[in-house]
Amino acid sequence: MLKEKLVNLLSPTQVTDEPSELQHYGQDWIDDYKANPSLVVFPESIEQVQKVINFCRSNKIALVPSGGRTGMSAGATATSGECVLSLERLRKIVEVSKVDRSITCQAGVVTEVAQQAAAAEGLYLPLDFGARASSTIGGNIATNVGGLHVIRYGNIRQWVLGLKVVTASGELLTLNGKLYKNQTGPDLTSIFIGSEGILGVIVEATLKLTRPPGDSLRMLCGISNLNAALSLLVSAREAFREITSFEFFTDRCLKQVIAHSELRQPFSEMYDFYLVIEAETAAKDAEKWLAKNLEDGTVKNALISHSSVQYEEFMKYRELIPELVHASHTVHKNDVSVAISDVPAFYGDLTATFKQYYPSYEVLIFGHIGDGNLHIEVIKPEELPEQEFINECKQVDHHIFSVVKKYHGSISAEHGVGLLKRDYLHYTRTEAEINYLRKLKSIFDPDNILNPGKVIPA
Ligand SMILES: Cc1cc2nc3c(=O)[nH]c(=O)nc-3n(C[C@H](O)[C@H](O)[C@H](O)COP(=O)(O)OP(=O)(O)OC[C@H]3O[C@@H](n4cnc5c(N)ncnc54)[C@H](O)[C@@H]3O)c2cc1C
Structure with missing residues (x-):
């Protein structure tokens, strides 16, 4: 049996198929999909991540990498009997270096914990978003997290110095270490930033730090x-x-x-x-x-x-x-971006679209306007059955994303693609780009075991 084999590979406390755990670890913040994993595994070292991946590759078992599951695209959701690979026990802070102005930590370290470790040395890791008390550094990098301070500090991409990544063949790539300068051809580190667990499993990261902000x-x-x-x-x-x-x-x-x-x-x-x-x-x-x-x-x-x-x-x-x-409603979320200068005209077209297709729905728009990024939340009317609401929103998304496309914008500014936005990817990425993404996926994950079905449409 699969569970026994994984228990033999790890230990009894590192594998579970307990139904409440499957529910808990099988889903992120998006409610549109039912969690249906077969198992959850909790490796405690990089070597154990490699062992699990090697085993799953040999046995053609699909894996869903999982951090804090605060993602907003169903990227960490397991819907088809996959095995959830939770990184939460890889939670060592390896080093905070004042000289290198960097922090090195394992992927499962909670964002806020990494920030506290930096602060203890008088340094600052500039990530600020609502989920930082439960998201993980690995998940942050896999989603190229943004947030409230992007206008000043950029996304996490600007803070990643080096990564350790286990590919789908179980190989450990050590990319760039703590180097601030390394122009030796195309940078592989950046391929894994924002890759949403489809190319490799991030197991350790070195991030740049800076001085804490002054009086604000x-x-x-x-x-x-x-x-x-x-x-x-x-x-x-x-x-x-x-x-x-x-x-x-x-x-x-x-x-x-x-x-x-x-x-x-x-x-x-x-x-x-x-x-x-x-x-x-x-x-x-x-x-x-x-x-x-x-x-x-x-x-x-x-x-x-x-x-x-x-x-x-x-x-x-x-x-x-x-x-x-x-907490108080069922909502359908979108997270779109356009050039900052296009925001007023885009907003006008967007609200006209809502009036036409959602005349009676409550639509909330807010976000990081200084980055051209608008979050859109549509609230389900109480009397409408949930599935009907989801189906209708998915149809209206085509109209919203046509407006995004008109402005050469992005259908997902910072929440990623996952399952939720996969079938709309063509509104932002060309067919040629999507084909290159398919080729990239087949290089790092030829057996399609890492987050299959996510991000790239079939
Ligand atoms: C209240 C709230 C506010 C938020 N605000 C913002 C915001 O302002 N800006 C923003 O950008 N996001 C925001 N988010 C979204 C979310 O917090 C981020 O996407 C976060 O980076 C996800 O981290 P996580 O550890 O929870 O990842 P998860 O949700 O567990 O995973 C996200 C994706 O990364 C993959 N993954 C996870 N860990 C690894 C790993 N170690 N290696 C490879 N792949 C991995 C998963 O398979 C999945 O595809 C918000 C979320 C909430 C709930």
């Missing part, structure tokens, strides 16, 4: 249109030393947050859009900048954080949206 403040602004948001982005870039976040949400998002949390209305009036801007700057510069923009009407109303409580609270209006909506 946050501003919460009410505005009436997205052209105003872009002129504020340009003038904020000129006025402040660093912009760390430039986030937006609509009035509908604010209503949801107020309804489902203890946060209060920030202003006595409602505005169509809200911005949360985080900047490393002096309060007097921020006050001057806001006064000018309030005077000429670009900003309708604004608050500056004057305490750590306010500083935290302003971002909560934005950061709590997905969590609160997920």
Whole structure:
């Protein structure tokens, strides 16, 4: 029996087929698919990952690499009797080096734990997103995670120095180590960043670190249109030393947050859009900048954080949206991007599409407008059966992605493709690109055992 063989390879406490564990480890944050793995294995060393992969390759057993399962594309979801390869017991921090300004850790280290280890040495790992307390460094790299600070620090891709990756043949690749400079031909490290577990299993990573941000403040602004948001982005870039976040949400998002949390209305009036801007700057510069923009009407109303409580609270209006909506409704999510300069026109076309196809649905739009990235969450009407809702959303996605394509945008800005977006990939990637992806997959995983059926359409 498969379980016994894997127990012999590892140990009894490292293999489970207990139904509640299969449910727990078989699914990420996306509810559209039923978890149906046959087993979950928990290797505790790189050698054990190699053993499992060698065994699965010889026996043609499909594997689903799994980190913290906070992914939003069903990339870590096992729907077809696969074996889940959980990396959560590979959780050693190997080294934090002040000289190299780097952290080396195993793939299962929780993002926040890696950040705390860096902070203990006075250094900073600039990843900031809602799931950092449960996502893993391996999962972050496999999804090229972004988040609230991309405008300043970029995605995790910019912070990866080196990787250790086990390919589908069980071979361990040690790529680039801690080198800041290594121009010896095309870089293999970057192929695995954002590869969503279809090319290899990341088992260890070395990430660059930086100095912690200096004194920062946050501003919460009410505005009436997205052209105003872009002129504020340009003038904020000129006025402040660093912009760390430039986030937006609509009035509908604010209503949801107020309804489902203890946060209060920030202003006595409602505005169509809200911005949360985080900047490393002096309060007097921020006050001057806001006064000018309030005077000429670009900003309708604004608050500056004057305490750590306010500083935290302003971002909560934005950061709590997905969590609160997920907890209280069934939602269909999209995460799209266009060039920053195209956001206002794109938003106009998008809302026209929603009016046509979702006239009675509640649609929430928010996100990282400073990166051209909009999150779209459609709430299921209570009376509508779930499957009907999912089917309808999947149809409407074609219309949404046609608009994305018109603007040469991406159907998945940072949540990846997984199962959820696989059949829409052609809206962003050309047939030629998809063919190269197929060839790449067959080089690293000729037997198609790593996350089969994910990312690349058949
Ligand atoms: C509330 C909330 C807010 C979020 N906000 C953001 C945000 O602002 N920006 C953003 O980019 N994302 C965001 N996410 C999405 C998610 O947190 C990220 O995609 C995260 O990087 C996933 O990490 P994970 O460890 O949970 O990976 P998982 O969900 O476990 O896996 C993700 C993918 O990577 C593969 N994988 C996992 N580990 C490995 C490994 N070691 N080797 C190879 N492949 C592997 C899996 O097979 C899967 O395809 C958010 C999620 C939640 C729940």
